[in-house]
Amino acid sequence: MTAHELKPSQSILTLADIAKIVSAELKGDGSTVVTGLATLANAESGQVSFLANPVYKHQLADTRASAVILDENNSAECPTSVLLCTNPYLAYATLSHYFEFSSSVAGVHDSAVVHDSVIMGEGVSIGPNAVLQQGVVLGANVTIGPGCVVDSFVTIGDDSTLHSNVTLYHHVVLGMRVNVHSGTVIGADGFGYANDKGKWKKIAQLGSVVIGNDVDIGASSTIDRGALDDTVIGNGVIIDNQVQLAHNVVIGDHTAIAGCVGIAGSSVIGRNCTLAGAAGVAGHLVIGDDVHIGMQAQVTSSISEPGSYASGTGLMPTDLWRRNVVRLRRLNDFYRRFVVLERR
Amino acid sequence: MTAHELKPSQSILTLADIAKIVSAELKGDGSTVVTGLATLANAESGQVSFLANPVYKHQLADTRASAVILDENNSAECPTSVLLCTNPYLAYATLSHYFEFSSSVAGVHDSAVVHDSVIMGEGVSIGPNAVLQQGVVLGANVTIGPGCVVDSFVTIGDDSTLHSNVTLYHHVVLGMRVNVHSGTVIGADGFGYANDKGKWKKIAQLGSVVIGNDVDIGASSTIDRGALDDTVIGNGVIIDNQVQLAHNVVIGDHTAIAGCVGIAGSSVIGRNCTLAGAAGVAGHLVIGDDVHIGMQAQVTSSISEPGSYASGTGLMPTDLWRRNVVRLRRLNDFYRRFVVLERR
Amino acid sequence: MTAHELKPSQSILTLADIAKIVSAELKGDGSTVVTGLATLANAESGQVSFLANPVYKHQLADTRASAVILDENNSAECPTSVLLCTNPYLAYATLSHYFEFSSSVAGVHDSAVVHDSVIMGEGVSIGPNAVLQQGVVLGANVTIGPGCVVDSFVTIGDDSTLHSNVTLYHHVVLGMRVNVHSGTVIGADGFGYANDKGKWKKIAQLGSVVIGNDVDIGASSTIDRGALDDTVIGNGVIIDNQVQLAHNVVIGDHTAIAGCVGIAGSSVIGRNCTLAGAAGVAGHLVIGDDVHIGMQAQVTSSISEPGSYASGTGLMPTDLWRRNVVRLRRLNDFYRRFVVLERR
Secondary structure (H helix, E strand, O other): OOOOOOHHHHHHHHHHHHHHOOOOEOOOOOOOOOOEOOOOOOOOOOOEEOOHHHHHHHHHOOOOOOOOEEHHHHHOOOOOEEOOOHHHHHHHHHHHHHOOOOOOOOOOOOOOOOOOOOOOOOOOEEEOOOOOOOOOOEEOEEEEEOOOOEOOOOOOOOOOEEOOOOOOOOOOEOOOEEOOOOOEEEOOOOEEEEOOOOOEEEEOOOOOEEEEEOOOEOOOOOEOOOOOOOEEEEOOOOOOOOOOOOOEEEEOOOEEOOOOOOOOOOOOOOOOEEEOOEEEEEOOOOOOOOOHHHHOOOOOEEOOOOOOOOOOOOOOOOOHHHHHHHHHHHHHHHHHHHHHHOOO | HHHHOHHHOOOEEHHHHHHHOOOOOOEEEOOOOEEEEOOOOOOOEEEEEEOOOOOHHHHHHOOOOOEEEEHHHHHHOOOOOOOOOHHHHHHHHHHHHHHHHOOOOOOOOOOEOOOOEEEEOOEEEEEOOEEEEEOOOOOOOOOOOOOOOOOOOOOOOOEEEEEOOOOOOOOOEOOOEEEEEEOOOOOOOOOOEEOOOOOEEEEEEEOOOOEOOOOOOOOOOOOOOOOOOOOOEOOEEEOOOOOOEEOOOEEEOOOOOOOOEEEEEOOOOOOOOOOOOOOOOOOOEOOOOOOOOOOOOEOOOEOOOEHHHHHOOOOEHHHHHHHHHEEEEHHHHHHHHHHHHHOO | OHHHOOOOHHHHEEEEHHHHOOOEEEOOOOOEOOEOOOOOOOOOOOOOEOOHHHHHHHHHHOOOOEEEEEOOOHOOOOEEEEEEEHHHHHHHHHHHHHHHHOOOEEEEEOOOEOOOOOEEEEEEEOOOOOOOOOOEEOOOEEEEEOOEEEEEOOOOOOOEEEEOOOOOOOOOOEEOOOEEEEOOOEEOOOOOOOEOOOOEEEOOOOOEEOOOOOOOOOOOOEEEEOOOOOOOEEEOOOOOOOOEEOOOOOEEEOOOOOOOOOOOOOEEEEEOOEEOOOOOOOOOOOEEOEEEEOOOOEEOOOOOOOOEEEEEOEEEEEEHHHHHHHHHHHHHHHHHHHHHHHHH
């Protein structure tokens, strides 16, 4: 289910519809009309809510929602109609798409600049002032937002969406059901230079970027093209905003990369990893599968063991921080003095 | 005073004009013509300078400025005409707008794509190749720069400016006197997913972004739309470049957020806070009013006490850093060995 | 050699051609036709590879490349034709440009919006939907990509390229052979405010940005205009993606700035420095020549000594990290307890 299939006109459902959509058991009146989703605290009559995180359980008793999606543990205490299922958060995720706004319209806007050689599948939508250069190939139901620039010989698979003002460089390949948010740039040159007696000599970046199926990429992220081989993003990868992936990075399937992460050149990240916000990965590393990296973490070596890793000093009142940092700068000396004392 | 009111032709003033503009007492010839502002060190005849930071006091004696804005403490030593006031830096801020360049022109450029349903106040300027979709509402004197994309049902208050190549997603609301710099994206989807047996299931982001009055947002920043409720930016908030504000973040009035800061989902920041460059705030935290966060700080817990907080190790020569980090990784062990020794 | 001179049709060379291009001694058949470059591991017949990093020496014996660029130390062991030179990496950098794809075409696209007053040198290329405002001056062979916005009175030197969707604010100056990648914004307002009883009063940013010759700037970077004086980028500087340079920053010649670096206002960086990914530099600092800053480093003081500097805690398993951080927050107390013990 992707955004372009959902129209505002579809967003009126009955509780019976919803029970079917999320495979829940309905306890209540199936003919009740629902026009939206909301949190337990803010839901009004005519809206459905959900309870997935026990932190919010205390809000259940007072909710004004017409129905709540929840699991067996919370069913008895619910004052409203119940949509009973085993994974309420997943049910909410599924249902959410039925209330999503979409304004894209099939067809090519008059103001778009589309090269004669562009090949399009059925149901393609190209927004105002988009630019598609020579040899671009678009699968069925692809949406290209206003102001996007899709350079020569780019290939985009079925049901993919570029939101407004996305830039794809030449020869970039996107799979099916890929969503790219505004401001993101895919396929710019990697940062490769040879040093010639103090001057930087640019190395042309001859690889491309290949992105798998079911990939989401947030706003203002950058994924550079490879130096010789391609930069590769696996299937089912999700990437947040302002992420920087350098040339020849490889991201394994179903890995999640949060906002402001930077991964330096040629590093390979495994499958089913998570990188929290602003984590940094040095170049030429290999991170295995199922590795979880904390916020702002400093990854300077390869990681072969699955598990959770972190960096940083935590937060301190600034005065205390200053005193501690002074000691930290001499920690090795301090330790050596300690060892001398310990041995006495 | 916003940029679009200022024209290059207005940038010739006399010292008498300036004294009036900044509420200063003039000691000197009010008919002297001024064509610009400059630092004490670089000012030439015909320019006004200012002394706000005592660090630059030594430059006063040799300045070639036609006049200097300063306070009583420095008046006696000034070799030029004096514009005497209590807050020279604020006076400089006020005066600076009279010398600002602006090229925006009221009216809709022929190349802009504006949906028939768009409603515009008086004095609106829409630049070349801008795109405004269905149902957009623009207040008086709004400027939309070249290449901007303003998606369906966006509302922008009076006297606001989008510089070139800004992207606003559907239903985003901007208050009055909001300035947004190029490359910034407001209203892209928040990073919300349910995990379904190792695969990420996207959650449609049904909230929007609501931005108050008198808000400045720098270049290439991203503010995501909320999952269910809105992401909210208060009045008088100032946001620098490359800032990432995730879904459902709430920023209190008059808070300042410096470049490269990232704030994760649902965190609430108080009023009159400052976040220095590249600080990171984890999700679901509550930061109170008057909290000041240092550069690159790692905020992993809520903060209720006003004050100044910091993180990081400071900078060391790399060899020393390596030795200290080795000890830091074993700091807890080291401490426990110390306690054993201390108890003996 | 810049991208726009290189056409796909030029990318068939003989080994004799290549020997001449990279000033190498050819050991092999000069008439062998070469159609591309590849790594030792992936090269096929008809491709040239290179050996610069000893890590890859073991791949030499099995390479299927038609020829390998290498130095005397590895010549004897090469099973293929040899292109012998003293700096194989530099030779690779030089050769790489002969295989680079370019689709830019001289001339102004019909859909571009170019003000009558714009002055252009010979061979200029302006892509679809680009916008050039009043008084812009373009040197010879300048390429302006699709969707770029070049505001009033910008000057761009010969042989410079703006890739798609670049934004230059008014009066910005670019030297010769400057390359700017997509999404980058140059000349937005610096983050300057005076605080007026708790409210932020914007300071108009009256300086500009001046960029030297032979500068490369990656994607989605931001370089702010100066408050009074200009922000200045020296000759031969290379800047990666998502870099933030605040107002009045000065970067010395031939300095390299990696992805996600942020430099706060008025800091001055010397010549031939390197800043690794996500390093942060506080405002008003002076960093001398030949200073090398590590990834995510926290630069809070000026640096006068050349050398290598670093910050951060390194990476730890999260459980261990938590225990160590608890101790780090009390490191100063710990040290003082130690001193007491040591003195006994």
